[in-house]
Amino acid sequence: MAATQQPRPAWLKNMSAKLASIPMVFTALVIFVGCTLWTVYYSFTNSKLLPNSNFVGLDQYTRLWETNRWLVSVENLVIYGVCSLILSLVLGFLLAALLDQKIRFENTFRSIFLYPFALSFIVTGLVWQWILNPEYGVQHLVRQLGWTSFTFDPLYNADIVIYGILIAGIWQGSGLIMCIMLAGLRGIDSEIWKAARVDGIPTWKTYLWVVIPMMKPVFITALVLIASGIVKVYDLVVAQTSGGPGIASEVPAKYVYDKMFQAQNLGQGFAASTMMLLSVVVILIPWAYLQFGGKRRG
Amino acid sequence: MAKSETNTRLREGARGTKPSKAWSRRNIFIYGTLLVAAIYYLLPLYVMVVTSLKGMPEIRMGNVFGPPMEITFQPWVKAWSEACTGINCDGLSRGFWNSVQILIPSVTISIAVAAVNGYALANWRFKGAEVFFTILIIGAFIPYQIMIYPIVIILRELGLYGGLWGLVMVHTIFGMPILTLLFRNYFASIPEELFKAARVDGAGFWGIFFKIMLPMALPIIVVAIILQVTGIWNDFLFGVIYTKPDLYPMTVQLNNIVNSVQGVKEYNVNMAATLLTGLVPLVIYFFSGKLFVRGIAAGAVKG
Amino acid sequence: MQDNISISIRDLKLNFGSVEVLKQLNLDIGVGEFLVLLGSSGCGKSTLLNCIAGLLDITDGQIFINGNNVTWAEPSQRGIGMVFQSYALYPQMTVEGNLSFGLKNAGVPKKEIAERIARTAEILQIQPLLKRKPAALSGGQRQRVAIGRALVRDVDVFLFDEPLSNLDAKLRADLRVEIKRLHQRLKNTMIYVTHDQVEAMTLADRIAIMKGGLIMQLDSPSVIYNKPANKYVAGFIGSPAMNFFEGQLKVGADPQFSNSSMEFSVKGYQATEALQDQKVWFGIRPEHIQVNTPADACADACAVQLDVVVDLVEPMGSDTLVWANIQGQVLRFRMDGLADIKGGDRVRVGFDPVRASLFNQQSELRL
Numbered sequence: 001m002a003a004t005q006q007p008r009p010a011w012l013k014n015m016s017a018k019l020a021s022i023p024m025v026f027t028a029l030v031i032f033v034g035c036t037l038w039t040v041y042y043s044f045t046n047s048k049l050l051p052n053s054n055f056v057g058l059d060q061y062t063r064l065w066e067t068n069r070w071l072v073s074v075e076n077l078v079i080y081g082v083c084s085l086i087l088s089l090v091l092g093f094l095l096a097a098l099l100d101q102k103i104r105f106e107n108t109f110r111s112i113f114l115y116p117f118a119l120s121f122i123v124t125g126l127v128w129q130w131i132l133n134p135e136y137g138v139q140h141l142v143r144q145l146g147w148t149s150f151t152f153d154p155l156y157n158a159d160i161v162i163y164g165i166l167i168a169g170i171w172q173g174s175g176l177i178m179c180i181m182l183a184g185l186r187g188i189d190s191e192i193w194k195a196a197r198v199d200g201i202p203t204w205k206t207y208l209w210v211v212i213p214m215m216k217p218v219f220i221t222a223l224v225l226i227a228s229g230i231v232k233v234y235d236l237v238v239a240q241t242s243g244g245p246g247i248a249s250e251v252p253a254k255y256v257y258d259k260m261f262q263a264q265n266l267g268q269g270f271a272a273s274t275m276m277l278l279s280v281v282v283i284l285i286p287w288a289y290l291q292f293g294g295k296r297r298g
Numbered sequence: 299m300a301k302s303e304t305n306t307r308l309r310e311g312a313r314g315t316k317p318s319k320a321w322s323r324r325n326i327f328i329y330g331t332l333l334v335a336a337i338y339y340l341l342p343l344y345v346m347v348v349t350s351l352k353g354m355p356e357i358r359m360g361n362v363f364g365p366p367m368e369i370t371f372q373p374w375v376k377a378w379s380e381a382c383t384g385i386n387c388d389g390l391s392r393g394f395w396n397s398v399q400i401l402i403p404s405v406t407i408s409i410a411v412a413a414v415n416g417y418a419l420a421n422w423r424f425k426g427a428e429v430f431f432t433i434l435i436i437g438a439f440i441p442y443q444i445m446i447y448p449i450v451i452i453l454r455e456l457g458l459y460g461g462l463w464g465l466v467m468v469h470t471i472f473g474m475p476i477l478t479l480l481f482r483n484y485f486a487s488i489p490e491e492l493f494k495a496a497r498v499d500g501a502g503f504w505g506i507f508f509k510i511m512l513p514m515a516l517p518i519i520v521v522a523i524i525l526q527v528t529g530i531w532n533d534f535l536f537g538v539i540y541t542k543p544d545l546y547p548m549t550v551q552l553n554n555i556v557n558s559v560q561g562v563k564e565y566n567v568n569m570a571a572t573l574l575t576g577l578v579p580l581v582i583y584f585f586s587g588k589l590f591v592r593g594i595a596a597g598a599v600k601g
Numbered sequence: 602m603q604d605n606i607s608i609s610i611r612d613l614k615l616n617f618g619s620v621e622v623l624k625q626l627n628l629d630i631g632v633g634e635f636l637v638l639l640g641s642s643g644c645g646k647s648t649l650l651n652c653i654a655g656l657l658d659i660t661d662g663q664i665f666i667n668g669n670n671v672t673w674a675e676p677s678q679r680g681i682g683m684v685f686q687s688y689a690l691y692p693q694m695t696v697e698g699n700l701s702f703g704l705k706n707a708g709v710p711k712k713e714i715a716e717r718i719a720r721t722a723e724i725l726q727i728q729p730l731l732k733r734k735p736a737a738l739s740g741g742q743r744q745r746v747a748i749g750r751a752l753v754r755d756v757d758v759f760l761f762d763e764p765l766s767n768l769d770a771k772l773r774a775d776l777r778v779e780i781k782r783l784h785q786r787l788k789n790t791m792i793y794v795t796h797d798q799v800e801a802m803t804l805a806d807r808i809a810i811m812k813g814g815l816i817m818q819l820d821s822p823s824v825i826y827n828k829p830a831n832k833y834v835a836g837f838i839g840s841p842a843m844n845f846f847e848g849q850l851k852v853g854a855d856p857q858f859s860n861s862s863m864e865f866s867v868k869g870y871q872a873t874e875a876l877q878d879q880k881v882w883f884g885i886r887p888e889h890i891q892v893n894t895p896a897d898a899c900a901d902a903c904a905v906q907l908d909v910v911v912d913l914v915e916p917m918g919s920d921t922l923v924w925a926n927i928q929g930q931v932l933r934f935r936m937d938g939l940a941d942i943k944g945g946d947r948v949r950v951g952f953d954p955v956r957a958s959l960f961n962q963q964s965e966l967r968l
Contacts, residue, residue, distance in 0.1 A: 016503030017422030020414045021430065024478060027471050028430045032437030035448035051451075095335055098328050110591075111584070112336045115343070118583035118590070120532030122549040123576040126556050127342040130349065130569060131362060141361040171339065179591055191689035191762075194656050195750070199703030200677025209702070213693035228439045235534040239553050256443040261539065266447065273444040284439055312672035314661040 036277065043270035051266055060271035070272065073250040076162045080169065080251070081230040087170050088226050089219065092177025097207060099178075100185045110182070114175035121172065125239025128168035129155060155241055158248035165240055165249060172236075173229065177222050184218030185211070220287060227283045231276055252276050350374060350570035357565050373564070377571035382561070383554040384543070390571050392544075393551030397531060397578075399462060400547055404469035405526045409519065412474055416481025417507050421493050431478070438475035446539055453540065460542045468536050473529065477522055484518040485511060524586050525593040528579040548575050606668075607632040607758060607790040608653065613662035615645075615652060615814075622648050623814045626662070632757075633788045637805035639795060641837070645814040646794045647762055653792065654760050655679050666758060677703070679758075682751025686763040688743040690735040696746050697731040700753045714753075721752045724783070741772045748783070761793040765800065777803060798838055802826070810834050828958070832965040835884050835958050841922055841933050843884045843958070850881045850959065850968075858883050858959075862928035865905040867954040880962040887922070889956045890934035893948055903951020907932075911946040925950075 046056045064070050095113055099106050116124065131137045134153035142150040154164030188211055196206040212219075234253035241249040252272060260269035319325075345362050350373050352366040379389040386392070419427055449468060450459060458464030488511070496506045537547040546554070552575045556568045583590050608630040615623040623645050630636050638646040651657040653664060655676035663672045671679045690699050697718060704714045722728045725745045735743055744764055751759055761780075765773045781804055784791055795801055801808050802822045809819040810833075818830040829835035835843050848860030850867070858867050858881070867883075891903040909925035909932055921936045925948070934950060936942060959968040 014422055014424045017418040017424055017427075020418040020422075020503070021424075021427060023411045023470070024415045024419075024434060024474065025430050027474050028433035028437065030452075031445060031449065031471055032433055032440060035445040035452075036440060038448040039444045051447075091335075094331070098332055101328055103328060103332070109332050109336060111587075112339050114591070115580065115583055116339060118528055118579040119576045120534065120549050120579070122532075122534050122553050123572050124342075126552070126568065126572045127346055129556075130565060131342060131345055133362070133565075136357065136360075136362050136565070141363055144361060171342065175339070189687050189689060191685040191687045192691070194651075194654075194676075195683070195685060195689040195691075197656060197676045198654060198681065198683045199706065199750070199754075200675070201703065201706050205706065210691045210693070224439075231441050232443075234443075235549075238534070239557070242557060253441065253443050257446075257535075257539075260447055269443075269447065273441065276441040277444045280439055280441055284436070312670045312674075313663050314672070315658050316673040 039270050040274050040277070043267065043274045045267055045270075047266035047270065049264040049266070056267075060267045061275075064268060064271045064275070067268075069247045069250055070252070070255055072247050073252045073255045076249060077230065077233070077251050079162050080166055080233065081227070083163070083166050084169050084173070084230060085223065085226050087166070088174045088177045089222060091170065091174045092222065093181045093212075095174075095178040096181035096185055099182055110179075113178050116172045117175045119172065121235035122239040124168050124172045125165075125236045125241075128164070128171070129240045132164050132167075156245055158245050161241060161245065161249040165237060168240060169233070169236055173226070177226065180218060180222050180225070181215070184215045187218075188214055220290060224283065224287050228280060231280055346569050346573045346576075349566055350377075350573055352566050354564060354566060370566075373566035373570040374574070376564070377555075377567045377574060381555045381567055381571060383551055383558065390548065390551060390555065390574055393546060393548035394574070396541075396545055396551075397548040400465055400469075400537075400541075400545075401527060401530055403462070404466045404473075404530050405523060407466060408470040408473040408477060408526055409522045411470055412477030412522070413481050413512070413515065413519070414507065415474070415478045416483075417485050417511055418503075419478065419482045420485035421490075421506070421511075422503060431482070434475045434478060442472070442535060446535075450539070459540065460545075462541070462545060465536060465540045465545075468540055469526075469530050469533070472536070473526055476525070480518060480522055480525075481515065484515060488514060520586075521589055521593045524582055524590055527582055528590075531578050605632050606630070607634065607666070608792070609665040610653070611663040611665070613649070613652060613664065614660045615648060615657065616660045621814055623652070623659075626814075626816060628809065628816065628819070630790060630792065632790055635784050635791045635793065635804055635806045637793045637795060637801040637808045638811060639798060639801040639808050639837075640811035641796060644811040646796075646811045648814075649811070650760055650762055650792060650794045654681055654683050677707075680756045681758045681760055682754040682756045683760040684744070684747050684751050684762065684764045686766050688735070688740075688747040688767075690743055690746055690750070692735050695732055695734055696727065696738070696749075699735070699746060700731075700749055703750070704753060717753045717755060721749045724752065724786070725749050740768050741776060744768065744776060745779075748780075752787075757789055759789050759791045761791065761795075763794055763796070765795070765797070773797075773800075780804060798840070802838075810837060827956070828967065829884075830967050832882055832884070832960040835960070835967075839886055839888075841887050841935075843886050844932050844934075846883045846930060847962070848881060848883055849878070850876065851878050852876050860930075862930045863907060865907070865954075867905075867957065867959070869904065869953065869955045870957060870959060871955075876968055881968065882960040882962060882965070884958040884960065885952050885956070887933045888935045889952055890932075891951045892923075892934065892936055892940075892942075893950075899951065904953050906949055906951045908947060908949055911942060911944055911948060913944055914942055 042051050043060055044055055044057060045052055046054050046059065095109075099109060103109075132153070132155050134140065134151075134156060139150060139152045142152065154160045154167075192210060192214075193206065196210060201210070232253055233251050234257065237243060237249055237251050237254055243250045243254055253276065256269045256273045256276065258269075259265045259272060341363075348364070348366055349357065349362060351369045351371070352360075353368060353370050353372070356367060377389060378391050378394075380387060381389045418424075419431055449471075453459035453464040453467070456464075458467060492510065493506065496510050501509065531547075532549060533547065534549045534553065537550045541547070541550075552571050555571055586593075606629050608628075610626055610628040613623055613626040613628075614621070626649065638649060640646045648657065652659050653666075655671065655674060655678075659672070663670060665671065666679055666681065669680075676683075691702060694702060700718050700721060701714050704717065709717075718731070722731060725748060727742070727745050727749060730738060730742055730746065735746065738746065744767075747764070764780075765776055768776065777800055780793075784804075793800075793804060805822055807819060807821055808825050810817045810825065812833055818825055818834045820830075825834060826838055829838060832845070836845070846858075846860060846863070848858050848863075851857045851859070856867050856870070856876070858865060891899055907927055909927050911923055911925045912931075913924040915922040915924070916938065918938055920938050921940050921942065923934050923936055923942060925932045925934070932950070942948070960966060961968060
């Protein structure tokens with residue numbers, strides 16, 4: 001029987017698995033690769049309301065980097081990015097380290113620190129818009145308490161508006177970092193702590209010289225996570241300030257959306273989104289190298 | 299001599315548990331810091347609740363942090379059924395039902411597709427599968443902005459642009475990297491002997507999937523559901539791009555209500571609306587507890 | 602307090618919540634003694650070690666090290682060095698960094714640190730490894746460095762928490778010998794926790810066998826092996842385990858042990874005259890049973906003779922383990938590796954009651 005059976009062609013082998021993988025292949029090739037390349041390609045054209053193939057070389061990019069609104073967006077993103085990276089890591093690690101001290105109510109505290117992460121950026125933005133409202137919020141409260149000249153109106157002050165967004169962003173996202181850090185801390189061999197105690201190393205020194213170096217992979221993961229989230233920041237700004245006052249809190253993702261869907265200037269949107277991709281690539285490549293290149297060598 | 303004296307004293311003194319002060323500097327630092335942090339994290343929730351229970355006159359008089367002197371549920375009623383977006387004045391309820399309508403097929407389909415996919419990747423590896431998977435995972439880090447416009451074109455060609463199913467497709471696509479990873483890793487952790495035994499018994503691709511793998515995957519399906527429900531419920535960008543105003547999800551409608559420039563700002567209604575929108579993920583968060591953490595931990599190790 | 606006592610534990614109690622992990626322990630360890638805490642997992646042996654080290658807060662009692670009450674002292678103040686199962690080396694530091702970290706922190710002068718590291722490296726033969734990081738070391742090398750980290754502290758007491766459990770069998774045997782050499786050379790007090798009875802028997806001056814937070818027996822390896830204080834110890838030590846028979850002891854001029862399958866004289870067992878009739882466990886080790894030797898050829902060594910039927914034979918190369926039965930009761934014994942024996946054979950076995958153990962059936966204590 002078996003001898004007379006025709007051998008099946010190789011491409012038919014494992015057919016069900018291949019059929020089942022069609023959505024993945026479609027997503028990977030058509031969406032992630034195809035659409036990305038499409039956008040990059042059309043970023044070199046002067047597409048306006050509809051995409052067209054009139055190539056204008058780097059014109060869109062030149063115009064992009066001459067546009068004040070884009071420059072403000074990039075500047076905001078850099079400030080927001082650097083601050084939120086540092087603050088999230090520091091706050092996340094600090095809270096995780098405190099929760100790791102065999103404290104009471106650990107679960108309660110953890111739930112409190114993490115719940116904002118379940119909320120959308122829209123909700124986050126709107127709440128903080130309200131709390132930072134100068135007429136009724138923090139500024140009003142402090143003035144009521146007697147400091148009548150106190151001023152704290154980040155959402156209405158172009159110079160500091162990005163920090164107002166930062167407060168909300170940190171509120172929403174730092175719980176996640178805390179969670180990752182806590183998992184990292186719990187993953188550290190308890191005998192390391194014992195050894196450090198026998199050696200007489202104070203707790204803070206053990207964190208600084210032993211535990212944090214051991215948590216390098218966790219920090220890198222957190223870093224990549226925060227960074228890739230920062231580039232995408234959009235909803236938060238839309239909800240909290242709509243980019244205002246003026247254009248003071250614009251961010252690249254909003255620039256892209258506005259150019260594509262409101263200003264009917266697709267070429268600009270494509271060029272701007274290509275710049276966003278570029279910034280992610282700059283973050284991702286060293287990380288991928290560290291994460292995977294390092295393993296191969298070890 | 300002095301040393302032996304201290305030793306004698308110590309010898310008689312110390313016994314049992316080392317006494318520790320409840321108000322030691324260490325404890326004050328730990329609990330103090332945690333409490334201050336807890337206030338920062340809890341404040342917005344508190345403000346949302348109290349504001350939504352106040353009347354407008356009281357809001358104009360006091361500050362946002364004061365508790366309501368007179369509790370009123372009127373803002374909630376208004377937010378749910380009367381608040382206006384543009385010319386529509388049927389409240390946030392429309393957005394809520396839109397979101398539910400989007401949520402159910404999106405969550406179901408994205409999880410079904412990703413589960414089968416992860417299973418194929420973990421147990422039926424074929425040539426090239428890992429390449430596609432790698433692209434998929436890298437894709438999770440690509441800013442959506444670069445892909446949104448071509449997707450508009452694809453959906454328009456398929457006749458799905460602006461409709462419910464177009465958005466469902468988008469959610470399925472962008473949920474795929476993390477969900478596939480979740481399922482692939484889970485199925486890969488199931489002992490291979492089980493899979494081999496089933497094959498020896500003559501079960502095929504779908505037989506093994508439905509009879510063996512799927513029943514075992516229940517815990518990870520719950521994690522995936524939590525992940526997707528909160529993710530899709532909280533989505534704003536895709537909702538605003540790929541649907542038309544009468545199908546806007548709750549987040550989009552909420553933003554339109556609160557940030558509308560027309561009319562008098564009714565902060566209490568706004569906060570009630572905001573709280574209503576946040577309620578679904580909050581309820582999931584507080585009921586799922588550890589599973590939520592597991593979901594985001596799984597999301598965190600992507601890549 | 603006597604001068605030759607290194608560590609003294611008084612009425613030590615430890616509860617985790619309502620669970621009593623250690624119950625009223627008393628233990629004195631002499632200067633330069635090698636004490637092994639032996640027991641199966643969950644018996645409290647590691648917990649006891651952690652209490653001595655100060656890594657766990659005790660519920661009640663006192664701990665003295667070198668005459669100092671260290672009950673409330675920090676681990677680093679107790680004059681101990683400790684070696685862990687997982688090595689617990691600081692992975693981001695070189696071997697030298699691992700050895701010097703504690704000393705630097707304690708403010709020991711640089712010159713002295715260098716001297717101590719040099720001396721330690723010499724003792725443990727790890728000079729070539731000093732500049733490497735733990736990840737670049739083998740398991741055996743890592744454990745050596747971990748021992749080194751305890752050594753540089755220049756303390757009188759070393760604590761070992763299952764230090765060889767993560768190593769493979771061959772390395773374990775090698776390092777076991779090295780630890781013994783180290784002890785002979787340094788003559789420090791050492792407390793060593795293990796669940797491996799071979800390690801315990803070979804290393805220890807005294808073994809403390811623990812179960813359920815209590816010390817079942819504390820004595821030299823030879824006494825523990827030959828005169829186990831209770832049935833638990835008798836069954837725990839020795840591999841294959843001791844044979845036990847349930848039965849009745851009748852005292853008299855010729856004391857007899859009997860049950861439904863067998864009856865024999867236990868004359869010669871220590872001080873049977875002082876005993877009373879009672880229900881007992883009779884225990885005899887597999888290696889103390891002689892096979893197929895005529896009674897007159899072995900005199901006392903096989904004073905008791907029994908006929909058994911062989912069930913199963915497990916050849917192990919160096920010797921052969923035989924599972925036999927005497928009318929339904931299982932008897933294991935060892936034979937020479939070359940013995941010609943197979944299932945179904947009938948053989949005559951003999952043993953000397955002097956080498957046997959009798960335990961009361963209720964209390965399970967040795968008679």
